[in-house]
Amino acid sequence: MKEIVRFAGNEPRVSTFELFSLLGYKCHSQLKSVVSASINEFNDLGLLLMQSQKPPKGSGGGRPIESYHLNNDQFQLLVLLCKNTPECIKLKVSISKELRRMKIASNH
Secondary structure, eight states, rough: OOOOOEEEEEEEEEEHHTTTTTTTTHHHHHHHHHHTTTTHHHTTSSOEEEEOOOOOTTTTOOOOOEEEEEEEOOOHHHHSOOOOOOOHHHHHHHHHHHHHHHHHTTTT
């Protein structure tokens, strides 16, 4: 699996755009709606970053893709609200460990 946890400033973050299919959603907007439905709770856990990016090459263009970039606490909330297939549970544990590892590494 490619690296999906990246630093935004001094904090490790994970993008909803890179998570949606890994969590079993057919399109990104489905996962974004999970965040949007609890937007106040996500904001209570830190600044909720949104980023726009160009559509992937070969996609025929279209509107820019807007995705949420979640910190560790926001990711933990998201996984509580998402599906729980065996594949998703493994992914959730893997990303949680990586977010924690990167946060610890950035504090040293």
